[in-house]
Amino acid sequence: MARGELMKKLLASYGQEDQFRAVAEEIIGEEERKKNKVLARSLRKTLENLGQVPKAKGLAPLLPFPDEAREFIQRIEPNRTAQDIQMSTENVRLFTGLLREFRKSDQIKQHGLPVRSKLLFCGPPGCGKTLCAEVFAHELGLPLFVVQLDRLMSSYLGETATNIRKIFEFARRQPCVLFLDEFDAIARSRDDGGEHSELRRVVNSLLLFIDQIEPSGFLLAATNLDQALDPAVWRRFDEIVWFDAPDERMIRKFLKNAFKNVKTNFEPEQRAAALVGYSYAELDKICTQAIKLSILGRSKSISLRHFNAAVEDAKRRTKRAERLSN
Numbered sequence: 211m212a213r214g215e216l217m218k219k220l221l222a223s224y225g226q227e228d229q230f231r232a233v234a235e236e237i238i239g240e241e242e243r244k245k246n247k248v249l250a251r252s253l254r255k256t257l258e259n260l261g262q263v264p265k266a267k268g269l270a271p272l273l274p275f276p277d278e279a280r281e282f283i284q285r286i287e288p289n290r291t292a293q294d295i296q297m298s299t300e301n302v303r304l305f306t307g308l309l310r311e312f313r314k315s316d317q318i319k320q321h322g323l324p325v326r327s328k329l330l331f332c333g334p335p336g337c338g339k340t341l342c343a344e345v346f347a348h349e350l351g352l353p354l355f356v357v358q359l360d361r362l363m364s365s366y367l368g369e370t371a372t373n374i375r376k377i378f379e380f381a382r383r384q385p386c387v388l389f390l391d392e393f394d395a396i397a398r399s400r401d402d403g404g405e406h407s408e409l410r411r412v413v414n415s416l417l418l419f420i421d422q423i424e425p426s427g428f429l430l431a432a433t434n435l436d437q438a439l440d441p442a443v444w445r446r447f448d449e450i451v452w453f454d455a456p457d458e459r460m461i462r463k464f465l466k467n468a469f470k471n472v473k474t475n476f477e478p479e480q481r482a483a484a485l486v487g488y489s490y491a492e493l494d495k496i497c498t499q500a501i502k503l504s505i506l507g508r509s510k511s512i513s514l515r516h517f518n519a520a521v522e523d524a525k526r527r528t529k530r531a532e533r534l535s536n
């Protein structure tokens with residue numbers, strides 16, 4: 211069968227394991243016939259490994275999505291895995307514990323004990339809050355839904371409360387990771403709204419929903435604010451997770467990882483000290499830029515010249531950004 215037809219069949223088998231495996235076998239068979247042995251072997255290995263992980267709950271048919279919420283909520287396919295994120299030892303321990311608790315939640319609930327499922331991510335921009343939501347959903351095997359709170363809060367207020375209720379109702383029934391990004395919008399709104407304002411009423415009802423919900427997956431929220439966060443907000447979460455800017459040791463690890471699949475004619479890890487103060491997002495840009503410069507220069511390996519030029523670009527960016535924020 212033509213490859214396109216097989217792809218269509220594969221997509222149509224979403225959520226039906228037997229059919230999915232049958233189509234996958236057809237694809238592997240076709241590659242074997244075409245003598246693409248390496249690809250066929252690698253596909254077969256991937257298919258065999260699928261059976262070894264617990265069946266991802268995300269593969270279950272999704273509940274109908276509330277139409278009215280489409281503007282504020284987006285389904286993200288979690289692609290990045292634990293290998294793509296650098297985390298402090300403290301956070302690795304915390305997430306390992308949370309995953310374990312989630313996988314054994316029936317056992318915990320049988321004893322009448324609560325399972326931790328509401329987490330607040332805090333920390334400066336570009337240090338992994340959004341990335342971690344994606345990685346965590348991937349590890350849990352749950353679909354990820356991102357709620358754009360700033361957009362939701364600025365929608366017509368009378369409808370905001372109804373939309374919030376619908377989103378929470380959805381997350382109560384659908385096993386998923388519901389991620390309230392830009393949670394600062396809430397903190398700001400609490401300050402901006404007068405005591406009796408409509409906005410304050412909406413914010414308070416959102417906090418009440420967070421209080422009451424027992425998600426069938428996880429409720430995550432992320433904010434750039436930390437100390438400024440009102441205790442009335444953070445006490446509603448089971449855990450507060452801090453995502454700090456990388457120190458020299460973490461930068462060394464990041465650089466090692468970023469250049470692991472390419473050739474360099476300098477020691478990237480030795481450049482770490484000069485990069486203290488940059489976020490992971492900036493480090494990522496620097497490494498990508500250095501690789502691009504070596505490609506454009508048709509070099510066989512990445513040189514210190516490429517790397518330094520990428521760092522200079524980052525310096526220029528941060529200088530401009532600082533000027534804009536002052």
Ligand SMILES: Nc1ncnc2c1ncn2[C@@H]1O[C@H](COP(=O)(O)OP(=O)(O)OP(=O)(O)O)[C@@H](O)[C@H]1O
Pocket residue numbers: 294295296297333334335336337338339340341342432433434453490491492494
């Ligand atoms: N801890 C990390 N490990 C590896 N890469 C990271 C890490 N943190 C950030 N990055 C890189 O930077 C990008 C942006 O990070 P992310 O969106 O997670 O930041 P954030 O903390 O959510 O920032 P903001 O507060 O601006 O929303 C990521 O897609 C990834 O490429």
Ligand SMILES: [Mg+2]
Pocket residue numbers: 339340341391432
């Ligand atoms: Mg983010």
